[in-house]
Amino acid sequence: MQQFVSILTPNSTSIYSQQKNPADRINMSETVSDLTSYMREVGTNARAASRLLARAGCGEKNAALNAIADDLDRNRIALAIANKKDLKAGVAKGLDSALLDRLELTPVRIDSMVEGMRQIVALPDPVGSIFDMKYQPSGIQVGRMRVPLGVVGIIYESRPNVTADAAALCLKSGNATLLRGGSEAFHSNHAIAESIHTGLKRVGLPPDAVQVIATTDRAAVGHMVSMPEFVDVIIPRGGKSLIERISREARVPVIKHLDGICHVYIDEQADPVKAFDIAINAKTQRYGTCNTMETLLVAESIAPKMLPRLATTYLQKGVELRGCPRSCELIEEEIKPATEEDWDSEYLAPILSIRVVAGLDEAIEHINRHSSQHTDSIVTENYTRARRFLTEVDSSSVMVNTSTRFADGFEYGLGAEIGISTDKFHARGPVGLEGLTSVKFIVLGDGHVRK
Numbered sequence: 001m002q003q004f005v006s007i008l009t010p011n012s013t014s015i016y017s018q019q020k021n022p023a024d025r026i027n028m029s030e031t032v033s034d035l036t037s038y039m040r041e042v043g044t045n046a047r048a049a050s051r052l053l054a055r056a057g058c059g060e061k062n063a064a065l066n067a068i069a070d071d072l073d074r075n076r077i078a079l080a081i082a083n084k085k086d087l088k089a090g091v092a093k094g095l096d097s098a099l100l101d102r103l104e105l106t107p108v109r110i111d112s113m114v115e116g117m118r119q120i121v122a123l124p125d126p127v128g129s130i131f132d133m134k135y136q137p138s139g140i141q142v143g144r145m146r147v148p149l150g151v152v153g154i155i156y157e158s159r160p161n162v163t164a165d166a167a168a169l170c171l172k173s174g175n176a177t178l179l180r181g182g183s184e185a186f187h188s189n190h191a192i193a194e195s196i197h198t199g200l201k202r203v204g205l206p207p208d209a210v211q212v213i214a215t216t217d218r219a220a221v222g223h224m225v226s227m228p229e230f231v232d233v234i235i236p237r238g239g240k241s242l243i244e245r246i247s248r249e250a251r252v253p254v255i256k257h258l259d260g261i262c263h264v265y266i267d268e269q270a271d272p273v274k275a276f277d278i279a280i281n282a283k284t285q286r287y288g289t290c291n292t293m294e295t296l297l298v299a300e301s302i303a304p305k306m307l308p309r310l311a312t313t314y315l316q317k318g319v320e321l322r323g324c325p326r327s328c329e330l331i332e333e334e335i336k337p338a339t340e341e342d343w344d345s346e347y348l349a350p351i352l353s354i355r356v357v358a359g360l361d362e363a364i365e366h367i368n369r370h371s372s373q374h375t376d377s378i379v380t381e382n383y384t385r386a387r388r389f390l391t392e393v394d395s396s397s398v399m400v401n402t403s404t405r406f407a408d409g410f411e412y413g414l415g416a417e418i419g420i421s422t423d424k425f426h427a428r429g430p431v432g433l434e435g436l437t438s439v440k441f442i443v444l445g446d447g448h449v450r451k
Contacts, residue, residue, distance in 0.1 A: 043230025068199030098288030148174035160188035260290030267380035
């Protein structure tokens with residue numbers, strides 16, 4: 001039997017925090033009707049909080065973010081203890097090393113959460129900005145204004161730092177948020193949520209502006225994605241199966257990407273030193289991330305010099321290599337023949353596919369056929385080829401002479417990201433503050449009437 005564990009602060013305005021018997025918040029998932037009631041009330045509270053938050057000024061929101069950052073910084077020990085519980089449970093459940101890596105809250109990652117809050121404080125508030133104001137022949141002025149989306153539902157797995165990043169971005173952009181983290185990070189998410197609620201209360205903003213769904217019951221996800229009266233957009237962050245399920249079941253718009261099949265192409269006019277460093281970093285800096293390179297493409301004329309040295313370093317780092325026939329000829333060390341399935345695989349592990357291509361045309365053709373439109377990079381000193389790559393590769397992030405690992409909201413100066421979108425509508429690439437707003441037309445007149 002699943003259990004609800006309250007993560008609401010004592011002074012929360014939530015309907016559930018007002019119940020006379022706290023035990024009523026426990027064992028609520030015994031029946032579907034109880035879960036349905038809980039989710040509707042969470043949604044009601046989020047909608048009410050979103051209207052209050054939309055009226056909050058930039059100073060109030062920044063004060064809340066600073067208060068949350070301060071509380072996270074003060075409670076490092078509590079965060080570490082909670083995270084160790086999750087890691088211990090993850091090992092017992094047999095989670096693989098990539099998932100455990102995503103789950104771990106190291107001191108550096110706590111630093112990043114705190115710094116992410118501070119960075120978002122320093123960013124301009126997009127809400128209320130007016131642009132494109134133009135006089136029309138009738139004399140009226142027509143323009144557009146940035147406004148919050150309303151209530152953002154975020155469904156994610158493993159990474160507890162998403163709780164802090166998502167809350168911060170939604171707060172700054174004036175959105176209430178419902179967070180449904182994975183059961184493997186339950187204690188970590190709980191500890192982070194306590195700091196979030198502390199910061200919100202300290203400045204007088206509604207704690208229900210950020211709510212973590214307090215159940216591990218997977219049925220809660222089905223409720224979240226089918227409540228358009230309460231939730232305005234869903235952002236899933238997790239494995240392909242999770243995102244496919246949400247895309248299939250959602251009655252709410254979804255901002256998503258399914259895979260991170262990222263490529264680096266080493267052109268025949270690449271600088272060998274740059275190419276080596278970028279190709280190694282793009283694969284081995286971290287294995288379990290969506291912007292890690294999964295396929296390396298090398299121009300045929302430079303492959304005999306580049307591939308043997310790269311292969312030696314990859315193998316020393318424990319990377320399994322899978323290559324096309326030409327790659328297998330050039331690499332004398334251990335390498336497996338690649339299958340067609342490899343070109344379409346997101347490994348999230350120390351495995352790399354390698355293909356030798358005739359040149360830029362074949363590289364672009366391969367990428368546009370097999371890429372997930374996440375992030376792809378070219379290494380070249382030829383300006384014309386770089387421009388062609390930027391123009392013709394149809395991905396949400398296209399790079400020149402740099403590692404795909406930079407495809408990240410924090411690295412892009414967004415403060416943090418709430419996810420990566422490979423869709424072509426509304427938001428594309430790392431979704432930061434502006435991606436969490438919409439626009440509405442505003443019209444200014446002075447007694448004008450239409451003739």
